[in-house]
Amino acid sequence: MHGDERFGLDRKIRLLGPVKLDSGAEFAPVDFAYETYGTLNADKSNAILICHALTGDQYVASKHPITGKDGWWTRMVGAGKPIDPARHCIISINVMGSCMGSSGPASADPSTGGPYGMAFPVITIGDMVRAQAILLDHLGIGTLSAVVGGSMGGMQALSWAALYPERVRSAVIIASTARHSAQNIAFHEVGRQAIMADPRWNNGAYYGREAPASGLAVARMAAHITYLSEAGLTEKFGRRLQNRPDGTMGSKSFGFDADFQVESYLRYQGLSFVDRFDANSYLYITRAMDYFDLAEPHDGVLAKAFAATKARFCLISFDSDWLYPTSESRRIVHALNAAGAAASFVELSSPFGHDSFLLDAPEMNRIVDGFLRAGENL
Amino acid sequence: MHGDERFGLDRKIRLLGPVKLDSGAEFAPVDFAYETYGTLNADKSNAILICHALTGDQYVASKHPITGKDGWWTRMVGAGKPIDPARHCIISINVMGSCMGSSGPASADPSTGGPYGMAFPVITIGDMVRAQAILLDHLGIGTLSAVVGGSMGGMQALSWAALYPERVRSAVIIASTARHSAQNIAFHEVGRQAIMADPRWNNGAYYGREAPASGLAVARMAAHITYLSEAGLTEKFGRRLQNRPDGTMGSKSFGFDADFQVESYLRYQGLSFVDRFDANSYLYITRAMDYFDLAEPHDGVLAKAFAATKARFCLISFDSDWLYPTSESRRIVHALNAAGAAASFVELSSPFGHDSFLLDAPEMNRIVDGFLRAGENL
Structure with a gap:
């Protein structure tokens, strides 16, 4: 992929789309801001999509242009880390609705020239994922070796497996949930x-x-x-x-x-x-998260969302996470089991609550590393 | 007490004070708005002070003048209830700092004629209690048969026992804590x-x-x-x-x-x-609650706060209360035990969290009733 201008840091592209939204509307054109690390191999089998959380962004392992801080997941992504540019072609995309370069309410509405503001359509986690699929098509990536995410990133990873079962070989879902609770x-x-x-x-x-x-x-x-x-x-x-x-x-x-x-x-x-x-x-984005209930389009039966998936799943929760407690991860594992999908699940101990997935957690890294390597050796 | 104008509904009085505040300042004069139910007996041994929570008020068992709703604790206070005007002289006082008639930031500042606003002094739970003691003096009530409160009311009940050990014969502390946590x-x-x-x-x-x-x-x-x-x-x-x-x-x-x-x-x-x-x-009031740490003036040793108390204590927590969880009640009980005070403690099961103390909880009522009757028969 050397010299391929679609890959690298600080990439921006406008694609025609449209994204077919859950609301029934269509959204086009679609701006994407994304980062890639590493090189897509010859058989295009080493692509890993990292999905970010509510206030996260595409700067997983590169400097944030506003704060000047290192990427938000350099503990997981980088040389010698479980997700490693030496082995993987890593893609991270600013989600639709956000504000770091992908289409969102601050973007210019082509029909007026001014910012969308509240004329931006209300979107869902599924819509974010459908938009990402359009960018992956553009990048020439059919199948993802893995889709990985914590918190809202985990919601996207689950949605990827549900919406595009043929495109996902494995999914890592950390500190996440298949639905937003009343709280x-x-x-x-x-x-x-x-x-x-x-x-x-x-x-x-x-x-x-x-x-x-x-x-x-x-x-x-x-x-x-x-x-x-x-x-x-x-x-x-x-x-x-x-x-x-x-x-x-x-x-x-x-x-x-x-x-x-x-x-x-x-x-x-x-x-x-x-x-x-x-x-x-x-x-x-909070609205999209609140609307998230992967079982809803399947008569409330979560297992049905995973009926067509052939992916392997790795779920990790943290015992002090009261935002998306372990019981929510367990519910996903039960549904995956019922759907006949391969799922491993670990609850890790940490005093730091939901934020644990962003912090130093050697055990989390070992689990993700082992899970990804096992998939690559299949 | 028949005909005694100090007792009854919708009472208001201005007393000279001053209240000596924890900040070092003095506050005077002090307005009190309060309700009483029942009659003080001849030996003045049946007075029960009910302390209200953050957004509560003196309308424990009488209609709220703004909302028109029944009192906030008619499940606990009334004919045939554990706290019964037929047996008890019940006093409930709007706390200092609040807005239902006692001195607070909306009250007129005698030095300007206008409302205090932010010129009102920052107060503590101890200050609220010291103010209440001034009103009880005016009412001719030396010793309280019981001081009872849930949530911030429990903080006041604990402070009563700590600040006026000679005036409190028993204390009921429900869904409360001896200190505000970081959360x-x-x-x-x-x-x-x-x-x-x-x-x-x-x-x-x-x-x-x-x-x-x-x-x-x-x-x-x-x-x-x-x-x-x-x-x-x-x-x-x-x-x-x-x-x-x-x-x-x-x-x-x-x-x-x-x-x-x-x-x-x-x-x-x-x-x-x-x-x-x-x-x-x-x-x-939130500031007063955040400042609350009964152990703080005692080198962080909570038991020392109860060194002089001769009161009996009844503590009740609810298993789903994550605001003031059971562990905080248990800490109080350990301190009371260490201080040699008589303390009973029950954790009740309820799905309704901190609010449980305001809801229908027959077991809570039985416990409070038994505890109060045992004290009256001593």
Whole structure:
């Protein structure tokens, strides 16, 4: 693939599409922003698609252009890692609806020239996956050696196996679920209401003006709590107070400043998020996640979603993840078993809650490495 | 006490105070709004103080003047109930900082004539209790037969036993904690940031204008999720969609309306809350709760807080309460044991999370009834 301009870093392309959306509408043309690492082999059997989470992006193992930070999954992807450019042709695509270059509410609507805003169609996880399939066609990749994702990335991996059974040889689903629960929906609804309550949101028409940063920051703060465990927060912060500027341990201010370290941390999470994320994208992607229920089009029987799959599945959950608890992974494994699919499942122990899949987890790496290598030797 | 104007419904009184606050300041004069049910007996041995939760009030067993709803704890308080006006002289006081008639940020500041707003002092749970003691003095009540509370009411009951060991004969603490955890603080901080992000908040100076209703509604929505369990939300709403106006089961709107019943429920919780609660009070009371750590003034040793108490304690937790989980009640019981205090403890099973203490829970009623009667027969 050397010299193939379709591969490499910071790729952008507009494809005709259309994406046939679950809403019944069609969306076209479709912009894609993506990264690839490694080279597609001669028989095109080494392609791995990595799907990102709600606020993730295509910068899996390359520098984020806004934050300047390393890629979000360099612990899993890179030289000597389970997903290795030396062996794999790795593709990561900014999901449709997001804000890092793929079509989303901040993109220009060809019919008006201005940003879509709320005229962007409401999409689903399935729609994101159907869009990705169009890009893979363009890249000349028919079958994926593996599709890998954590959290919302896992929802996409499951949807890939369900929607394109002939194109997926294996799937790795980490800290994820086959449906959003009432509590999941509730937390997302709080975030959406926080954004829409910000007068600067202006029904989504804020591009070129001040963005609804306060609302988005509150949304991020609420969500961030769900990514961590109670025990993890206690270990990391407890009730410790902020240090004073002179470095001494602070005392209560008897005011509304961030007295506790956990308050300061949360405020920082909210404030730094608004620099890199679009509020409307947050609305659209949380909506897609809330709509996600892989069993729904199959009379509520999850096993039916996997009726045609021939893929091998690897599921990993974390015991302190209360956003997508182990019981949700177990439900998927039961459905895969019922569908006769090969599925391995491990619950790992970690104090860090849902975020564990993004952190240093040697056992997770060993499991993913073993699973991928076993597939390559089949 | 017949004809004693200090007792009865819808009582209001201004007392000189001052309340000596934990911040070092003094607060005076102090307004109290309170309800009493039943009659103080000749030896003044039948007084029970009921302490309310964050958004609760003095209308324990009488109609709320704004919502028109029955009192919030008629399941526990009333004729034939464990706390019975036929046997007990029941007092419930709107906490300092709140907005139902006791001194709070919406009250008139005597030094300016206008509302305090953010000039109201930041208070603690201990300050609320010290204020209550001033009112009990006025009522001629020296010793409480029992102090009873759930959630933040339990924090007050614990503080009563710690601050006034000679005035408390027994304490009932339900679904509560002796300290706010990092996660508790984090959720409250989200709520405060939501309020302060609302431009109508205007640094607390919104009285006589539009209140920061959007921010307060978001704060309430986020908090409300923590009052319910994941299982309870699933049982109550699952992924069910809103019915259409014609009564038929709805379908996805592919928009941002409340498609799911849980979204509609949460929005209603947020909207209805702002009609009855003041945003600044929400800031002050959540701050008081976050500051709460009964062990802190005792070198972190909770048992020392109970060194002087001679009270009997009854603790009840609910297995699905993840806001103040059973482990926090157990920690209190261990400290009481270490202090040599008499303590009984039961964890009850309920799918309804933290809110269980407000709901129909016959076992809770039997436990409280037995505990109070045993104390009256001592």
